[in-house]
Amino acid sequence: MKPILLLMNGTLRLDDHPALVSACSSGAGVIPMFILDDAGAGDWKLGGARRWWLKDSLIRLATSLEARGSRLILRAGDTADIVESLLGEVSAVYMTRAYSPMGRRAQEQIHQLCSAHDTDCRRFTGNLLLEPEDVRTKTGGIYEVFSPFWRRAVELIDGSPPLGAPDQVPAPDNWPESQDITELKLDPRPAHWVKPIAATWVPGEDAAQDRLAKFLTEAARDYKAMRDVPGVEATSRLSPYLAHGEISPRRIWAEAQLHMMTEAQDRKGADWFLRELGWREFSKHLLFHNPTLPVRPLKAQFEDFPWREGVDDMVVAWQKGRTGFPIVDAGMRQLWQTGWMHNRVRMIVASFLVKDMLWHWRTGEDWFWDTLVDADLANNAASWQWVAGCGADAAPYFRIFNPITQGEKFDPDGDYIRTYVPELADMPNDYIHKPFEAPEGVLKMAGVSLGATYPEPVLDRKACRERALAALQSIKKQA
Ligand SMILES: Cc1cc2nc3c(=O)[nH]c(=O)nc-3n(C[C@H](O)[C@H](O)[C@H](O)COP(=O)(O)OP(=O)(O)OC[C@H]3O[C@@H](n4cnc5c(N)ncnc54)[C@H](O)[C@@H]3O)c2cc1C
Structure with missing residues (x-):
């Protein structure tokens, strides 16, 4: 059986990763791959700070995969070309759904290539609590105001439990070639700029889980009252982990719900925190329905x-x-x-x-x-x-x-x-x-x-x- 190509772009984690879990349970080998496509990103090529984060994150992800008998294959270049070059060697391509215009374009191209090569192509959910098509007004329209959007979203979130990380990721018989991480040119200039940034953060999914646990036990209770005070570390600082897909919103939702059940006095704070996660959902929905959001005013x-x-x-x-x-x-x-x-x-x-x-x-x-x-x-x-x-x-x-x-x-x-x-x-x-x-x-x-x-x-x-x-x-x- 030919292996499954698993594109890990946007989902740099093993926990609660539906595409990964599905690939692992298919009986086929799995080729986890990350593609850096700077040209395909157009004006939105990753900026310096995220390039530093990404490099560290990929190294950590590769280590986690190795501990499960697998590897992370790295490639730089045109996404469609790279995937096409591998289609003869794989039975399917799995990926997590993207919402940005360039991510959607790349995934659509992959879909078409797979159809042309008679190869199975599957897009999984994983980086939102609700898909943009799911939250509609009573008349089928798109919400333009946050509060009613979130009221409706909360009714729809099913709270299904997140998936754990697989113990093993089945290896393919043959591995495709991987580029060295230095070839991805992720080191931003000027180099001295990243030193204090590197001293502030630990990228990767383990750090994301630790940060969530620390936030829930130490800061959730006072979140509503203190979240606007910049001199105090009162918010979760999970945003870079979410931006890289190192933690899933469903994991955050589930852990926060559990926390609210056991620590009833923290309910207000944790609830308000989840509402902020709602703003993330709202923004993604806005971008999905208005792909020119980054460049043109909505009004x-x-x-x-x-x-x-x-x-x-x-x-x-x-x-x-x-x-x-x-x-x-x-x-x-x-x-x-x-x-x-x-x-x-x-x-x-x-x-x-x-x-x-x-x-x-x-x-x-x-x-x-x-x-x-x-x-x-x-x-x-x-x-x-x-x-x-x-x-x-x-x-x-x-x-x-x-x-x-x-x-x-x-x-x-x-x-x-x-x-x-x-x-x-x-x-x-x-x-x-x-x-x-x-x-x-x-x-x-x-x-x-x-x-x-x-x-x-x-x-x-x-x-x-x-x-x-x-x-x-x-x-x-x-x-
Ligand atoms: C001008 C401007 C630019 C911003 N640019 C970004 C950006 O590029 N990336 C980014 O993730 N956030 C952005 N934000 C939103 C917000 O400032 C950050 O998400 C938040 O400060 C992250 O800190 P935290 O993880 O401690 O948040 P918490 O208060 O702990 O909130 C939890 C999570 O909810 C989400 N969230 C919180 N507030 C917002 C918000 N207003 N809009 C959307 N999602 C939110 C984030 O994913 C955050 O990690 C921007 C806000 C402003 C005003």
């Missing part, structure tokens, strides 16, 4: 919004965390140093870029794509559009986050700022969010010299707010 009138575009000194100041607004700078530096940023601060820095600076949300989306270890086409695009006011269920454009009051509310003692903007470490709480308002004596005592040790504000917020509202009026008039 058509925003096509004519007078965004500023390109990269100039102002954008570089934002990217480097040198805007003179401490919570914005702390967030952008957390991103650069760790490959991750707290959700509340993501909203603040995004609002600053698209509303205060009036820059196109795509500029921010691109920067996040390159620097986030959890960069995810659906979550990133839907979230940027949400902040910019042009997406589904979006924050209204005229609601402009004030970085000073947001900082004072969510980081009252400035713990987060002191961590990522150490030059402000000695500023008193009263001025840590607005050093530009501090009297000369206070600055001196804190060792801060504006324009020298820490930047002056790059913009006048009052004038920028008026400019943003005028820009909004301009598209309203056209509508």
Whole structure:
């Protein structure tokens, strides 16, 4: 019996992997393979932070497969060409369903090639709680507002138990050639950038499971109250593991349900956490039904919004965390140093870029794509559009986050700022969010010299707010 080719793209795990379990129980040998297709990804070739993560993750996955008598075959190149070259040697191709436009295109091509070669081709579910076709409004439409979407989704989630990892993965009689991991060119430039990121994270499915267990036992109870406080590790930080398919949403759902049954007092927190997982489902559904989500506004009138575009000194100041607004700078530096940023601060820095600076949300989306270890086409695009006011269920454009009051509310003692903007470490709480308002004596005592040790504000917020509202009026008039 010829072996089954199992494409592991998007599902870098052995736990709760329906395609893997099905292949293992077929009686045939299994060839687990990962294909890096940079050209096929078009504008959405993996960014630097995710390339670092992916390399580490593939090494760990290969080790787990070896412990089960198998291997991980690596290839770089055109997905369809690579699969076609193997079709004479395999009985079937198994894969986990993709939702991005490029993933869907590649899977459709594989499907057609398999049909032409009379080879079985199966797409399995595994990376969502519900498939995009499953959640429909009463009239069969697509949800554009999160709350009703999630209410309906919760009714539909069947809570079927996740599948365990197979003990053994049957080997084929002959292994196809594998490329060396160095040939995948996953090392991002500049190399020194990844050092602190590597010191922050442990990729791979074992680390994902540990993180979930730690979150449920230590932080779930206070999640609802603390999830907006960036100076405290109160959220799960599972996003990069989900982005790489190192843990399944069904595993998270099942473990959280179990936790809520045994620790009833944690129910509210764990429930709210699952609701956030719902936002991930919602974003994927939006992308599936609107494949241009990463590049075009969902609200058509925003096509004519007078965004500023390109990269100039102002954008570089934002990217480097040198805007003179401490919570914005702390967030952008957390991103650069760790490959991750707290959700509340993501909203603040995004609002600053698209509303205060009036820059196109795509500029921010691109920067996040390159620097986030959890960069995810659906979550990133839907979230940027949400902040910019042009997406589904979006924050209204005229609601402009004030970085000073947001900082004072969510980081009252400035713990987060002191961590990522150490030059402000000695500023008193009263001025840590607005050093530009501090009297000369206070600055001196804190060792801060504006324009020298820490930047002056790059913009006048009052004038920028008026400019943003005028820009909004301009598209309203056209509508
Ligand atoms: C401008 C902007 C860009 C973003 N880009 C991304 C991105 O590229 N990738 C990404 O995974 N998330 C993105 N988010 C959403 C959110 O910030 C992260 O998912 C969250 O901070 C991850 O931390 P966590 O795992 O501790 O989340 P938790 O609070 O523990 O939530 C659990 C899981 O739910 C999902 N989730 C939580 N919040 C959201 C949300 N608002 N939208 C969609 N899914 C959510 C994530 O998968 C997360 O891991 C973005 C948000 C903003 C405002």
